[in-house]
Amino acid sequence: IANxxxxxxxxxxxxxxxxxxxxxxxxxxxxxxxFLYAKPFLENGIKVFIDKPLSLNIEELKFFLPxxxxxxxxxxxxxxxxxxxxxxxSNIKNFINIKLIxxxxxxxxxxxxxxxxxxxFNVIEFDVKSVLSVHGKHMSVILKNYDESIxxxxxxxxxxxxxxxxxxxxxxKFTAEV
Numbered sequence: 001i002a003n004x005x006x007x008x009x010x011x012x013x014x015x016x017x018x019x020x021x022x023x024x025x026x027x028x029x030x031x032x033x034x035f036l037y038a039k040p041f042l043e044n045g046i047k048v049f050i051d052k053p054l055s056l057n058i059e060e061l062k063f064f065l066p067x068x069x070x071x072x073x074x075x076x077x078x079x080x081x082x083x084x085x086x087x088x089x090s091n092i093k094n095f096i097n098i099k100l101i102x103x104x105x106x107x108x109x110x111x112x113x114x115x116x117x118x119x120x121f122n123v124i125e126f127d128v129k130s131v132l133s134v135h136g137k138h139m140s141v142i143l144k145n146y147d148e149s150i151x152x153x154x155x156x157x158x159x160x161x162x163x164x165x166x167x168x169x170x171x172x173k174f175t176a177e178v
Contacts, residue, residue: 015040023047029111035060042067050075053114079119079163084176088167089123095169098124101151102166109139109155116153119165119178126151 002010011017014037017024024041026034031053038048048067054075055061067073079085088095101124103116120126127146134140143151156162163178 017041018044018046021046023049026050031055031111035063038073039063042072045072048073052077052118053111056110077115077118079115079178080122082119082176082178084178085119085123085165088165088174088176091172092124094172095167095174096171098149098167098169100149100166100168102164102168103151103153104162104164104166105153105155106157106159106162107155108157109133109141109153113141113153113155115163116165117151119163120151123167 001007009020018040024038024046026037026048028034028037028051034050034055035057038050041048042064050073052075054064064073064075068075101120103120105112105116126143126149128143129146130144132142132144134142138154138156140155141153143153145151165174165176165178167174
């Protein structure tokens with residue numbers, strides 16, 4: 001990879017980069033290693049970006065929180081910036097009485113549910129009142145808003161690639177495949 005991307009400085013241990021880099025991108029799909037790789041950089045004042053999900057471990061999330069708050073750490077999904085959602089972002093005020101927002105994604109809830117939520121929450125504000133998890137041939141997570149609207153995320157596990165968003169309201173329907 002280094003040869004193909006013209007990276008001249010290669011190290012055998014990731015911690016060898018401390019003091020030699022301004023920032024680190026941890027673009028790994030295995031959230032179980034995010035804490036291990038990020039901790040030494042954060043503790044040494046180096047800015048870090050971590051792909052979602054940041055972590056599923058509450059103690060690791062507690063460790064990350066001050067770094068998130070002081071802008072030394074950033075973690076988000078690329079779906080937050082998906083151009084396919086630009087149309088609804090710019091027209092959301094025209095949607096009267098949103099009733100249901102659905103996200104459908106491949107793979108597991110743990111790995112990909114957050115990508116759908118990050119995309120949706122970048123379009124609308126949502127004040128979660130309750131959460132229900134439904135397990136069947138796939139996992140569905142239903143978030144109920146205080147205004148009684150619902151977000152449903154279906155994580156289909158092993159399936160064809162899909163990152164689909166659907167918004168339904170009284171006067172409009174919007175669908176995007178990312």
